[in-house]
Amino acid sequence: MSEPEIKPDIMRISWGPQHPMSGQTRILLDVDGEIVHRLIADLGFTHRGIEKILENRTFMKGIIPIERMVMVDTANIGLGYVLAIEEALGVEVPERANWIRSMICEMARINSHLYAFGLQAEATGYFPAVFLWTTVDREVLLDLFERLTGARWSYNFFLPGGVNADLPEGFQDKVIEGIQYLRGRFAQYWDAMVENAIFEMRCEGVAVLTREDALRLGATGPVLRGSGVDMDVRRDEPYAAYGDLNFKVITETAGDSMARLKVRFHEIGQSLDMIEQVANEVPGGPVRTRAPLFARAKPGEALSRVETARGELGIHMFTDGGMNPYRVKINSPTLRNMYVFERLAELDEVLIADVPVVINSIDPWYLDSDR
Amino acid sequence: MPESAEEALIEALRAEHLDLVEEARVIRPKRVAILARREGFLDLARALRDEHGFLHPVSAGAVDYPKEYRIQMIYYLMNPSSRFMLTLRVDLPRDEASLPSMTRIWEAMSFHEREAKEMFGIDFEGHPNMVPLLLPPDWRGGYPLRKDFEGEGAEP
Numbered sequence: 001m002s003e004p005e006i007k008p009d010i011m012r013i014s015w016g017p018q019h020p021m022s023g024q025t026r027i028l029l030d031v032d033g034e035i036v037h038r039l040i041a042d043l044g045f046t047h048r049g050i051e052k053i054l055e056n057r058t059f060m061k062g063i064i065p066i067e068r069m070v071m072v073d074t075a076n077i078g079l080g081y082v083l084a085i086e087e088a089l090g091v092e093v094p095e096r097a098n099w100i101r102s103m104i105c106e107m108a109r110i111n112s113h114l115y116a117f118g119l120q121a122e123a124t125g126y127f128p129a130v131f132l133w134t135t136v137d138r139e140v141l142l143d144l145f146e147r148l149t150g151a152r153w154s155y156n157f158f159l160p161g162g163v164n165a166d167l168p169e170g171f172q173d174k175v176i177e178g179i180q181y182l183r184g185r186f187a188q189y190w191d192a193m194v195e196n197a198i199f200e201m202r203c204e205g206v207a208v209l210t211r212e213d214a215l216r217l218g219a220t221g222p223v224l225r226g227s228g229v230d231m232d233v234r235r236d237e238p239y240a241a242y243g244d245l246n247f248k249v250i251t252e253t254a255g256d257s258m259a260r261l262k263v264r265f266h267e268i269g270q271s272l273d274m275i276e277q278v279a280n281e282v283p284g285g286p287v288r289t290r291a292p293l294f295a296r297a298k299p300g301e302a303l304s305r306v307e308t309a310r311g312e313l314g315i316h317m318f319t320d321g322g323m324n325p326y327r328v329k330i331n332s333p334t335l336r337n338m339y340v341f342e343r344l345a346e347l348d349e350v351l352i353a354d355v356p357v358v359i360n361s362i363d364p365w366y367l368d369s370d371r
Numbered sequence: 372m373p374e375s376a377e378e379a380l381i382e383a384l385r386a387e388h389l390d391l392v393e394e395a396r397v398i399r400p401k402r403v404a405i406l407a408r409r410e411g412f413l414d415l416a417r418a419l420r421d422e423h424g425f426l427h428p429v430s431a432g433a434v435d436y437p438k439e440y441r442i443q444m445i446y447y448l449m450n451p452s453s454r455f456m457l458t459l460r461v462d463l464p465r466d467e468a469s470l471p472s473m474t475r476i477w478e479a480m481s482f483h484e485r486e487a488k489e490m491f492g493i494d495f496e497g498h499p500n501m502v503p504l505l506l507p508p509d510w511r512g513g514y515p516l517r518k519d520f521e522g523e524g525a526e527p
Contacts, residue, residue, distance in 0.1 A: 043505060047505040215427045216426060216479070218429060231451065231454070303458070314429065314447065314456070316445070329430075329434070335430075336429070340479075
């Protein structure tokens with residue numbers, strides 16, 4: 001990226017991509033003393049051309065590269081792509097498969113939010129232990145993924161027409177066991193993070209995003225809901241089994257870094273309830289309709305939307321009658337939130353010391369924004 | 372009476388801005404596609420934001436159709452109250468693909484237009500900061516998401 005001009009009396013600091021807290025991106029900070037006047041994100045360090053890769057693979061084979069977009073949240077990303085294929089090919093999904101999909105997606109959401117908590121605790125500089133806790137606790141979920149899908153990460157479990165396998169014997173009991181353990185742990189996280197005075201000082205009132213700005217700047221996911229906007233694809237446009245599951249859209253009104261964190265906290269509680277509901281009430285029946293593995297879609301387009309842990313993912317797939325998609329446009333949530341991040345220093349006072357807290361409060365995943 | 376919010380929007384646009392809209396249709400519930408004319412595109416975008424409540428920008432991208440000699444630029448927009456996805460499209464000729472920048476209407480289209488410029492070679496007039504978003508600054512391989520892209524090093 002060629003760098004924009006620097007105003008007089010302003011120093012420019014290049015932060016990342018080697019900085020431990022920056023992730024795979026570079027942020028330019030225009031600072032005057034301790035106050036950050038402007039944030040400039042330099043993306044693209046992890047650009048792999050996934051959209052072009054998908055054009056050169058059959059519909060089925062695209063599931064594998066696209067799940068690499070967000071490794072902690074592969075279920076939600078993969079589901080977005082599979083839903084687009086199903087719309088393009090006109091494939092029906094059995095009810096039981098939809099419920100299993102919702103369960104896995106919620107487990108992935110918890111997995112992703114756990115990672116976000118760990119990083120936010122690291123960013124405040126005071127709780128490196130929390131990162132270890134979250135890493136240990138997500139093992140519960142990874143073990144469940146392994147038992148169900150055979151893989152701990154990137155399970156490629158969703159296929160057009162359903163899911164790859166039925167729930168194994170005794171899986172629901174293991175799920176309930178895991179949920180009970182996690183509920184106890186989240187009570188501890190709440191005390192250690194949200195209720196903690198030092199954590200409050202680092203996060204409360206930092207980088208406030210108002211409701212109007214969040215809408216105008218195209219924020220999504222917990223960033224948008226943390227500013228009091230009541231939008232969630234799971235409720236607005238139910239896919240999988242979300243039409244039948246009981247949940248409310250979580251919003252916070254403060255719009256600061258703490259509010260975005262609290263949204264994630266409450267969403268985990270909702271996800272646990274939803275997983276429990278699926279484990280108790282999952283309907284019987286087949287888990288997959290036979291969809292052809294190599295199919296030609298008739299010319300047209302399909303646009304699917306799913307709510308990933310970071311916000312709304314859109315997959316716009318164009319088909320021309322061939323074996324491969326003609327073009328796949330990925331509307332990634334992190335790219336939208338990164339624009340909001342760039343503007344935060346102008347909307348509210350941000351100090352140099354706050355930058356790691358601010359960037360982690362939007363929970364970026366650069367492989368998602370760069371694709 | 373129109374049956375849904377989607378159809379109500381299309382009827383309103385046909386009534387008010389018939390000269391700016393080439394084609395408008397409901398693809399399926401919650402999905403509306405509007406193909407706009409290139410002339411007056413900015414006016415239509417402004418009307419959508421100010422009169423029809425599409426103040427929440429989602430994304431933007433393009434599709435290349437070399438056989439028909441056009442590139443279609445697509446803006447994804449959302450109205451926070453009716454909550455359907457509007458895809459606002461405009462066809463551009465491949466050899467002089469240019470469009471007024473929508474950053475005047477939706478500031479957040481900045482990143483997406485930078486991506487469309489480097490991936491498809493669409494010029495956005497009046498964009499405040501047109502530098503590559505994802506590709507390296509010394510990239511010399513042409514426009515990767517065009518259908519005739521042959522790899523890095525080929526002439527654009």
